[in-house]
Amino acid sequence: MEAEVISVSGFGINGKIIEKIKQAQKRQGVIILTDPDFAGEKIRRIIAKRVPDVKHAYITQSEGTKDGDIGVENASPETIIRALENAKCEVKEVRKEFDIQDMVYFKLTGDSKSKQRRDSLGKKLGIGYCNTGQLITRLNNYGISKQEFIQALESIEKEI
Secondary structure (H helix, E strand, O other): OOOOOOOOOHHHOOHHHHHHHHHHHHHOOOEEEOOOOHHHHHHHHHHHHHOOOOEEEOOOOOOOEEOOEEOHHHOOHHHHHHHHHOOEEOOOOOOOOOOHHHHHHOOOOOOOOHHHHHHHHHHHHOOOOOOHHHHHHHHHHOOOOHHHHHHHHHHHHOOO
16 A cells, blocks of 8 residues: 655644645545544544545554554554555535434443443444544444444444
8 A cells, every 4th residue: 555644743733734735635635544542633633624525544542552652653554554444534414323322222332341342343443432422423424324333333242
């Protein structure tokens, strides 16, 4: 897999870097892959807000952690390739296919293993780890169908 990598220097992201990302989007498209932590999510939102039609790739915190340090640079090449291959784009129309009732029904919130389920589900669907609210948003924004969601849940239940 060949790709141009643009380092945003963490919160040092500025107009010049955003312009570079916009140019890359025009040339070949952009996939955002940030560190699997709060700062990475914040940087992802900054880029997605300013550069339209980007795709989103995720790695889990466990995949991106080495000796207590969290970052994409700690992930294996296979993990990064998998994340890029599973990148999702946000859908244009507002979807409300998933809501809090789904999260409760499928034990993705309010259960002793909810966090583990969300982590495994995020990995399986390629949308990263999320809290309950983020999960609802990503499921709706990335156009994941109920069928795809249920199949992923069924496959992870064996792990939990």
